[in-house]
Every structure is written in C-alpha cells, then in structure tokens.
Amino acid sequence: MKALLGLTTAFVAASVYAAQPASNPSTATDQTDDIIVEAQRLPEELKDTTLEFVRGRDNRVTFKIRADGTFASALRGLPSDFGVWRVEGDNVCFVGRMRGTFCGQALLNRRPGDTWEAVGYDGKMWKARLIAGD
Numbered sequence: 001m002k003a004l005l006g007l008t009t010a011f012v013a014a015s016v017y018a019a020q021p022a023s024n025p026s027t028a029t030d031q032t033d034d035i036i037v038e039a040q041r042l043p044e045e046l047k048d049t050t051l052e053f054v055r056g057r058d059n060r061v062t063f064k065i066r067a068d069g070t071f072a073s074a075l076r077g078l079p080s081d082f083g084v085w086r087v088e089g090d091n092v093c094f095v096g097r098m099r100g101t102f103c104g105q106a107l108l109n110r111r112p113g114d115t116w117e118a119v120g121y122d123g124k125m126w127k128a129r130l131i132a133g134d
Helices: 002-019
Strands: 049-055 059-065 070-075 078-088 091-096 101-104 115-119 125-131
Touching: 070 091
Parallel strands: none
Antiparallel strands: 049 059, 049 125, 059 070, 070 078, 078 091, 091 101, 115 125
C-alpha cells in the first residue's frame, strides 16, 4: 500500500510539473496577464467645477463636474440631468441618464475663469465658461 501511495504521489507531482508551461526568461517579461484600468485623467483644476453655457438672455445650462466621476446638469436653474463623465481625447463627455451623451470639446485645455465660444449640447453656438468651486 505504501508503495502504491508513493507511486501515486510521484505520478501526480510529475503531471503537475508537466502541465506547467516552460518558462523562457527572454519572453517571460513580454507576456502579461495583468489587466490595466486607466483612471479618469481629469486635471485637478477641472474637478469640482461648473461648466456653464449661455445663449441669449434666457438660455443657461450648467454641468457640475464632480471629482468622484459624476455630474449634475441644470437648464435655466432647474435640474435637467445627472450621470457620469468620462475623458475622450481632449473632450470631457457627460453620459446622462435622461439626455444621453454630450461632449465638452477641448475642455481639458481649460482652467477656471476661461470663457470661449463652443458648440453646445443642441449643436448651436454658446458662450462657455468654466467656474471654480461647486
């Protein structure tokens, strides 16, 4: 019985060893099974700011950009949407629960206090402004 147990243990050990892939030091560093997740790369100056769009006297839309990756928007001062933001190239895109996705073009190059002309969520030209604080 001891001989059979010893033979079985040796067989299992040999099987496990044979099942292991051969390691080649020159290619071991070329292959990786790591999963890399890139964090949102929003500059610190844009976190906890408000992106404001104004057109005419009565049209005002704001997007509060929160550091936790969420946003809340308001149209004429009334809540209009909420969701998450993500970075796409030089744009910050707002993925809303009610109004879909809107991308603030070239927003990554802006700082609080900047004003510029921009295409708004409706495809029309708006005066844009980035406001510090929440």
